[in-house]
Amino acid sequence: MTSPTSVASVFDEYFAALTSGDAGAAIALALDELDRGVPLIDLLEQLVAGGQAEVGRRWARNDWNVAQEHRATSVSEEVVAALGARATPSGTGRRVLVACADGEWHALPSRVLTAALRGAGCQVTYLGASVPTQHFAQLLHELGPDVTALSCALPTRLFDAREMIEISRGAGIPVIVGGRGFGPGGTWGLRLGAHDWAPDARGALDVLASDALPAFTDAAPPLIVADGAIDAVRRRRRAIRDESMARMTRALPDVARYDERQLRRTEEDVDFILDFLCAALLVDDVGLFTEFVGWLVEILVPRGVPAATVADGLAVVADVIGAEAGPYARALEFLAAGTAVATGAARSAGG
Amino acid sequence: MEAVRFALRSADALAATLNLRRTLNCVMDLAVPYFGSWAGLTVVDGQHLRRVDSAGADDFADSARPTRLRDLDTAAVDALEEAFTRPRVHAAPAPPAVLTALGVPPGSAEQLAAPNAHLVTVPLPMRGWGRVVLAVVGRGEPGGAGLDDFARRAATAITAAAAYDERATLAGTLREALVPAPLPVIPGVELGASYRPAQEATRIGGDFYDVTPRADGRWSLSMGDVCGKGVEAAVLTGQVRQSLRTAAVVSDEPATILRLVNDTLLGTHGTKFVTAAYAVLKRDDDGIHVRLAAGGHPPPLLLRGGMVRPVPVRGTLIGMLPDVSFDPVDLRLGPGDLLLFYTDGAPEARGASGLLGLEPIEALLGDCAELTAQAVTERVLQLVLEHLQGRPHDDIALMAVRCTADRPR
Numbered sequence: 001m002t003s004p005t006s007v008a009s010v011f012d013e014y015f016a017a018l019t020s021g022d023a024g025a026a027i028a029l030a031l032d033e034l035d036r037g038v039p040l041i042d043l044l045e046q047l048v049a050g051g052q053a054e055v056g057r058r059w060a061r062n063d064w065n066v067a068q069e070h071r072a073t074s075v076s077e078e079v080v081a082a083l084g085a086r087a088t089p090s091g092t093g094r095r096v097l098v099a100c101a102d103g104e105w106h107a108l109p110s111r112v113l114t115a116a117l118r119g120a121g122c123q124v125t126y127l128g129a130s131v132p133t134q135h136f137a138q139l140l141h142e143l144g145p146d147v148t149a150l151s152c153a154l155p156t157r158l159f160d161a162r163e164m165i166e167i168s169r170g171a172g173i174p175v176i177v178g179g180r181g182f183g184p185g186g187t188w189g190l191r192l193g194a195h196d197w198a199p200d201a202r203g204a205l206d207v208l209a210s211d212a213l214p215a216f217t218d219a220a221p222p223l224i225v226a227d228g229a230i231d232a233v234r235r236r237r238r239a240i241r242d243e244s245m246a247r248m249t250r251a252l253p254d255v256a257r258y259d260e261r262q263l264r265r266t267e268e269d270v271d272f273i274l275d276f277l278c279a280a281l282l283v284d285d286v287g288l289f290t291e292f293v294g295w296l297v298e299i300l301v302p303r304g305v306p307a308a309t310v311a312d313g314l315a316v317v318a319d320v321i322g323a324e325a326g327p328y329a330r331a332l333e334f335l336a337a338g339t340a341v342a343t344g345a346a347r348s349a350g351g
Numbered sequence: 352m353e354a355v356r357f358a359l360r361s362a363d364a365l366a367a368t369l370n371l372r373r374t375l376n377c378v379m380d381l382a383v384p385y386f387g388s389w390a391g392l393t394v395v396d397g398q399h400l401r402r403v404d405s406a407g408a409d410d411f412a413d414s415a416r417p418t419r420l421r422d423l424d425t426a427a428v429d430a431l432e433e434a435f436t437r438p439r440v441h442a443a444p445a446p447p448a449v450l451t452a453l454g455v456p457p458g459s460a461e462q463l464a465a466p467n468a469h470l471v472t473v474p475l476p477m478r479g480w481g482r483v484v485l486a487v488v489g490r491g492e493p494g495g496a497g498l499d500d501f502a503r504r505a506a507t508a509i510t511a512a513a514a515y516d517e518r519a520t521l522a523g524t525l526r527e528a529l530v531p532a533p534l535p536v537i538p539g540v541e542l543g544a545s546y547r548p549a550q551e552a553t554r555i556g557g558d559f560y561d562v563t564p565r566a567d568g569r570w571s572l573s574m575g576d577v578c579g580k581g582v583e584a585a586v587l588t589g590q591v592r593q594s595l596r597t598a599a600v601v602s603d604e605p606a607t608i609l610r611l612v613n614d615t616l617l618g619t620h621g622t623k624f625v626t627a628a629y630a631v632l633k634r635d636d637d638g639i640h641v642r643l644a645a646g647g648h649p650p651p652l653l654l655r656g657g658m659v660r661p662v663p664v665r666g667t668l669i670g671m672l673p674d675v676s677f678d679p680v681d682l683r684l685g686p687g688d689l690l691l692f693y694t695d696g697a698p699e700a701r702g703a704s705g706l707l708g709l710e711p712i713e714a715l716l717g718d719c720a721e722l723t724a725q726a727v728t729e730r731v732l733q734l735v736l737e738h739l740q741g742r743p744h745d746d747i748a749l750m751a752v753r754c755t756a757d758r759p760r
Contacts, residue, residue: 067721074723092414103736105729123413129729130736132551142519144370172367172377216364216380238703264714 006038007046018051021071027082034086040119041202043083044112049200052076052108060295062302076108084115093121094208097145097173099131101160101181106153109179113149116201122208133160137167147213148173149204152181155188155288156275162192162223162282169193169220174213178204188283193220223282227327230281233274236324241270243320244313251316254309266313269296273317273338281330286337293338297345307349311342354497357385361501365508372411374512375403378485378505386498387471387489389459393431393452395420396481400431402454427452434472434484438499441470453486460488467491473498475506480513522553529555529585531748534562537570539634541753543724545732548746549696550581557584558694558748559592563599565631571599574750575627575648576694584746591616591625605629605644606677609669613646616670624670628692632752638686639754644679649698652713653682654689657720659713662690684754689727691716692752696745697731702738711738724751 010029017026030043055072058064064072098114100107107129114126125143127136140148148168152161158181168175174195182189186197196212198204207213233240245267248255255266273296280289293314297307318335321328361381368374375392382390383405391404399417401410410417420428426448433439434452441449443463450460453472462468467490475483485502534542548556560574573595577587591612598611609629616623626647633640643651647668650661666677684690693712700707715734719727728749735747 065721070722070726074726092412103733105733130733132547132554134552135554138552141369141515142523144368144373170367171370172364172373216367216377218363 006036007033007042007050011047011050014047015051015054018055018072018075019068021075023075023078026075026079030079030083031086034083040083041116041205044080044116044119044201048076048079048083049109049112060299073108077111080108080111080115084111084118093123094147095123095125095143095145096147096149096208097125097127097140097143098149098151099127099136099164100129100151101157101164102130102133103160104152104154104157104181105129106151106179109153110149110151113151113178113201113204116205117149117208120205120208131164133163133167136164140168140171140173145173146215147208148175150175150177150189150194152177152179152189154181155183155279155283155292156272157181158188158192158279158282161189162220165189165193166220169217172216172218174215174217176204176207176213183283183285183288188279188285188288191283191285192223224284225282227330229327229330230278232326232328233278233281233321233331236321237274240274240317240320241267244270244317247316247320248313252309252312254306255313269300270313270317272296273314277331277334280334284330286334289334289338290341293341294345297342301345301349307342307346311339311346314339314342357381358497358500361504365504369512369515371509371512371516372403372409374508375411376409378509379403379405382485382487382501386501387487388462389455389488391454391486392483393434393454393486394481394483395431395435404454404456406456406459408454408456423452424448431484434486435474435482438471438473441472443468445470453484455486455488462488465490471498473502475502475509477506478510480510483509526553526555529589531560535564535570537562537632537634539755539757540570540632540639541724541755542751543726543728543753544748544750545725545728546746546748547696547732547736547744549744553582555582555585556580556746557588558696558746559588560692560748560750561592561595562750563596565599565603567603568633569603570632571595572630572632572692572750572752573627574692574694574748575625576696576746576748577625578623580746587623587625590619590623591627595627595629603631604679605631605642606666606679609644609646609666609677610675613667613669613672613675617673624668626694627669628664634754637683638688639684639752641682641684641690641752642679643682644677646675646677649693649695651693652691652716654691654716654719655685656687657717659716684752686754686756687720689716689719689724689751689753691727691731692748692750693731694746694748696747697735697749700735700739700744700747702740702742707735707738724753727751727753 014026014029030047033043055069059069096117098110100110114124117124150161150164165175176196177186177189177194178198182197189197196207198207276289276292297310300310301307314335318332322332364377364381379390389405391402394401398420400420401417402408430448430452445463463470471487473485475485477483531546534544544560548554550556557577557579562570562572565571577584577591594612594615598608602608628645628648630641630643643664644666645664646666650664652659653662664680667675698707698709712731728751731749
């Protein structure tokens, strides 16, 4: 068969098509490779997913703006659609319901999975990005899949993912999860009751081919949430954000100089910090939060926000949360760990 | 103790799903190994026979076809009739006709030769859906403890699932007719749409959008919001969409088309009104010519060069009054320009801080200059949903039309 280097040899040409937003060229190239006998899964993983990973890296470094990222993503989606249309046999294999958690708008990984599963003969129902949970619940009974496959790129959607895992298991249907949102090795997904995790589409095919998933499952085990931290933070969420913004504009000289648009971005960042904090509390993993802070610094530094400002901002959020009595010990501990990460990044940037 | 545990586990598992195929397979999953080494369900509905068994046979899968009863030999049909009438225990060797009738695989039939082995058949006490017999190949005391209880529980679950299945099929077919159709591909025009009905479970509601080709090569675009919510509203959207399509055959003037729909709605029984925007699009070498009219509908937003402004188009709510007036406008979309249509569910989304309002949507749209039309509607919907934070909301529909940079050919 084809050598594993086959896809690598056309990758640069493919990525050039992504860069220029030339869907026609990208599709032609992918279909040519398929016709030459390159397995569908290789094209999906190395070309499409590989290309998209590079898109993500360029966006994170601020080499690419959002528009370039979106243009490339939309080309990737067209390529998956074209590959899927060409390679789809009439499946008689397992029935899989593929969905993104509500609020999860990164649809491409689940599209790649859908094409790969169809290529392997599975009967797939693809629900797309941001699936309303109630809709998912109803469709589970209508379709009666053998497996639910959940995709989640952002840990902030873990609350919705947990709800979908509960619903699926409640209907006796096992759940496999994938995507960075479920954590390294899928730890967070497994903690929320998923049966298995796959790092990529090929991994998902392996799980389905193995005996790892039961035909019928019991209900998801209850979560161990000892303190009331999540509810407390969520209840005060808006007040925490507004108070943090007010204090930041008073106390941080950088923020005091922000124009309206920059303030709006900062407000979004504070929202993001609270979302990630709650997600970390949900799976009780400080690593979720510190990793997020590392990423936030990585994103914000090229966009003109120094790591020291991120550290100061986190400290302000912690002050605001801690100013009121409540079950905030875990939240404050996580925020302190996050602040330390940002401070460390600021120190290494300065020295 | 084990019997109690099994009874509880069966009750939980059978109550979990409403899906017919899953329920039948669940019965099999429970029956083996508890009652024996093989189990099968034979379902006769009218003139057709389907089987599900613990060895993986599944005639309820999409790809499977039922067997016609008349294709079975007479001895097997007789054996089946016998199995439907009362419970039976067949000691080895079981009559071949019985094995054929119940679809016992050769391997399991061979196990019947073992000492103490038997084939038990129990007709399920079904109520109103087909006839079902449960067959088990096992050893020891025939049927073990509790096979009759299990059969009764299985029958209840299967009956409920079958009823749900019929209604789900019916509802699914009707829903297909009521949800927005996929957007067409138009050279030189980029379309995107997002839809979030108030009733999230069924995904149907009172907002609608349509983009359809006209006989003259141009395109008709409509978006609207009928009064009411849920299924009743959805049925009314069906009528309004049909009226719009019919009116489009006799006229190419958006104001006339809206007036015809107004007359149609006034002529029908009951109070029915609708807000709608209607546009006729023509892509030419320089861009898209848009002729637009609206009745009671929020004016679409125009994004041009990073600036956002509403398109001033006014008109009367449709379906309330005999005398209506519409002020259509002509608009030219140059390469990169984007027109965003929305229903009032978006700006009127009520979050913790009150209504979202139009300003945040306009501000976001201003940042969307280079996104695809689909990405634009998704970003706006994302904004609305984040504002709602899971609170209930009205139907929300968004549709974006962008003039692409490349020429349409």
